[in-house]
Amino acid sequence: xxxxxxxxxxxxxxxxxxxxxxxxxxxxxxxxxxxxxxxxxxxxxxxxxxxxxxxxxxxxxxxxxxxxxxxxxxxxxxxxxxxxxxxxxxxxxxxxxxxxxxxxxxxxxxxxxxxxxxxxxxxxxxxxxxxxxxxxxxxxxxxxxxxxxxxxxxxxxxxxxxxxxxxxxxxxxxxxxxxxxxxxxxxxxxxxxxxxxxxxxxxxxxxxxxxxxxxxxxxxxxxxxxxxxxxxxxxxxxxxxxxxxxxxxxxxxxxxxxxxxxxxxxxxxxxxxxxxxxxxxxxxxxxxxxxxxxxxxxxxxxxxxxxxxxxxxxxxxxxxxxxxxxxxxxxxxxxxxxxxxxxxxxxxxxxxxxxxxxxxxxxxxxxxxxxxxxxxxxxxxxxxxxxxxxxxxxxxxxxxxxxxxxxxxxxxxxxxxxxxxxxxxxxxxxxxxxxxxxxxxxxxxxxxxxxxxxxxxxxxxxxxxxxxxxxxxxxxxxxxxxxxxxxxxxxxxxxxxxxxxxxxxxxxxxx
Ligand code: HEM
Numbered sequence: 001x002x003x004x005x006x007x008x009x010x011x012x013x014x015x016x017x018x019x020x021x022x023x024x025x026x027x028x029x030x031x032x033x034x035x036x037x038x039x040x041x042x043x044x045x046x047x048x049x050x051x052x053x054x055x056x057x058x059x060x061x062x063x064x065x066x067x068x069x070x071x072x073x074x075x076x077x078x079x080x081x082x083x084x085x086x087x088x089x090x091x092x093x094x095x096x097x098x099x100x101x102x103x104x105x106x107x108x109x110x111x112x113x114x115x116x117x118x119x120x121x122x123x124x125x126x127x128x129x130x131x132x133x134x135x136x137x138x139x140x141x142x143x144x145x146x147x148x149x150x151x152x153x154x155x156x157x158x159x160x161x162x163x164x165x166x167x168x169x170x171x172x173x174x175x176x177x178x179x180x181x182x183x184x185x186x187x188x189x190x191x192x193x194x195x196x197x198x199x200x201x202x203x204x205x206x207x208x209x210x211x212x213x214x215x216x217x218x219x220x221x222x223x224x225x226x227x228x229x230x231x232x233x234x235x236x237x238x239x240x241x242x243x244x245x246x247x248x249x250x251x252x253x254x255x256x257x258x259x260x261x262x263x264x265x266x267x268x269x270x271x272x273x274x275x276x277x278x279x280x281x282x283x284x285x286x287x288x289x290x291x292x293x294x295x296x297x298x299x300x301x302x303x304x305x306x307x308x309x310x311x312x313x314x315x316x317x318x319x320x321x322x323x324x325x326x327x328x329x330x331x332x333x334x335x336x337x338x339x340x341x342x343x344x345x346x347x348x349x350x351x352x353x354x355x356x357x358x359x360x361x362x363x364x365x366x367x368x369x370x371x372x373x374x375x376x377x378x379x380x381x382x383x384x385x386x387x388x389x390x391x392x393x394x395x396x397x398x399x400x401x402x403x404x405x406x407x408x409x410x411x412x413x414x415x416x417x418x419x420x421x422x423x424x425x426x427x428x429x430x431x432x433x434x435x436x437x438x439x440x441x442x443x444x445x446x447x448x449x450x451x452x453x454x455x456x457x458x459x460x461x462x463x464x465x466x467x468x469x470x471x472x473x474x475x476x477x478x479x480x481x482x483x484x485x486x487x488x489x490x491x492x493x494x495x496x497x498x499x500x501x502x503x504x505x506x507x508x509x510x511x
Contacts, residue, residue, distance in 0.1 A: 029056055030063075069330070070365050071120045074165055075131045078114030079209070079262040080329040081269055083318035085109050085136060085279070091313055094230055094283060095222035097342035099138040100313060108137045109316055110375060112332050113209040113261070117168050117177070120330075123258035125250040127204040127460070132214030132236060133334040134316065137379045144338040145234055146358070149206055150199065151215040152441075153299040154192040156433065158353020164189070179467045187476040190510060191300040193484050194442040200461040201453055202244035208264040210275040211243040218299050218336075219346040222283070223420050231284045231296065231346055233303055235310060236277040247460060266321045276317040280310040294437045299350045301441055322375075332375045333362040341417055367391055383411040436511065442484035454491075462495035474498060479506035 026034040035056050042054040050057065085107045091100040099107040114131035115124060130149040135142055155164055167185035171178050186192045198204065206212040216234030223229050245253070253260050268275060282303050284296060294301045322328030335358035336351060345351055362370045368389035370376060385401050387394060398410040449457065461481075468474050474496055482489020482503050493503045 074116050075114040076120040077122050078112050080112035081318040082320040083109050085314055085316045087314045095342040096225045097340055098140045110135045123254050124261040125254040130206055138340055140340045142338045142378045143340040144334045145216050146334045146336050147214050147216045149212040151302045152194050153217055154195045156298050156300050157349045179464045183468050183473050183477055187473045190438040190480050193439055193480045194300055197442045197445050201457040205245040205250045207243035207245050208261045210240045213238050218348045218351040219297055221344040221346055233282045235280040239276045269321050274317050274319045278312050279314045280312050282308040282310045284308050295433050295435045297348045328375045331373050333370050335359055439483040446485045446488045458491045475502050475506055478503045482507045483510050
């Protein structure tokens with residue numbers, strides 16, 4: 001024993017030294033001053049009350065009381081990861097976007113997946129579209145594609161978004177989601193038939209976040225250096241393939257784990273099994289707009305690939321889980337309004353409403369200076385005359401914080417970066433689009449499904465429609481599906497015990 005003691009002492013010294021390096025980091029108050037006791041409040045003697053002068057206690061409780069921020073009004077439940085996008089080529093003939101200007105060009109990205117309707121702690125197994133929001137940190141500013149895992153949307157005008165979301169969210173009386181409410185909304189919204197056919201098929205419950213595609217849904221404009229405009233639609237093709245769950249499989253997973261998709265994403269990335277997606281782009285010349293039996297700016301429609309072929313322009317790989325969930329996933333702020341030179345919004349009226357809504361909600365959710373948070377901050381310097389506001393970390397560059405001025409202004413607008421001119425004429429109006437064609441693509445989708453997929457769709461839809469007490473709403477809904485495809489509507493009517501003659505009568509009244 002005596003002989004081993006020096007070694008024992010040396011070992012103990014190393015351990016103590018290592019521990020003191022840790023211990024040398026003092027626990028501090030928010031002002032950096034060391035804390036003496038992190039367990040016992042200051043009291044007036046053994047049995048006396050707690051003292052107000054105990055700043056550490058008061059500040060610790062106050063910080064805890066403020067840990068929650070408002071969750072996203074939609075898409076509250078989600079998870080994100082960092083990665084990289086690599087351009088497959090030089091696409092400058094189509095767009096001047098810098099991140100697509102060169103083969104092999106790498107751009108860092110952050111991607112957040114989400115569900116839409118339920119709160120931030122809800123199960124990831126629910127039937128719901130999945131958000132698929134990508135932020136590119138490009139050399140000309142941040143570019144976001146804020147898309148979903150389904151290629152179309154329920155509605156075509158932003159005016160209807162709050163009503164639609166109210167009908168899908170839990171009832172203000174019972175606090176439960178209620179098919180009576182959302183089917184009443186959709187019974188008045190025939191353009192939702194296409195999206196509902198996706199949502200109630202097994203595509204409505206993706207197996208996880210990795211095995212799903214992403215879609216930009218809207219048309220956007222690509223503009224090249226000569227100012228030539230093309231309209232584009234985006235698809236992210238999962239290189240893991242696409243896998244969905246039946247309602248029964250989802251129920252089994254949910255019984256054990258309701259964060260299965262986040263766990264799957266993070267564990268695969270940590271293991272080095274990096275998920276990847278290829279970005280496909282459909283390019284449409286505006287002079288071809290009238291060639292279709294639908295309006296290409298209508299977000300309830302796909303551009304069928306046999307009419308508008310897709311080309312693959314790059315690959316995104318996710319390779320890093322954020323160190324802190326709140327800092328990255330919760331504080332990330334995506335917006336269809338984060339655009340870069342060479343990419344502009346189309347006239348899609350759903351998209352135009354989104355251009356306002358995201359920045360507005362983020363100022364409310366995260367504060368006026370949310371774009372200065374790490375996850376949202378561009379990799380290039382932000383130079384403008386916006387200033388101050390809560391938690392501003394901007395540097396003031398000059399006394400001349402206005403434009404225009406006689407003094408040499410610190411920043412100047414750059415020639416050649418104005419928005420692309422668009423010829424317009426006519427009278428302002430407030431009415432729906434003329435080429436609505438609400439049912440044809442829903443029918444095409446139904447017919448593209450295998451028999452097993454159709455059976456699942458009928459079971460899922462009739463399961464929810466059975467809960468609707470108002471028979472007129474049931475008939476109206478089924479009439480929409482009947483107009484999409486007679487077999488589709490007939491099978492639903494049978495599953496719900498509705499007379500087909502009544503369904504047909506309503507279907508005939510639909511445009
Ligand atoms: C999130 C509004 C349509 C995809 C949000 C948020 C709002 C919103 C307010 C919360 C943003 C935040 O707190 O950071 C709207 C409005 C729409 C609309 C007004 C229609 C007028 C769509 C469509 C898509 C979509 C068509 C898909 C193409 C998303 C995604 C998120 C989101 C992915 C979550 C982004 C994230 O992960 O932080 N939307 N939305 N939304 N929306 Fe929309």
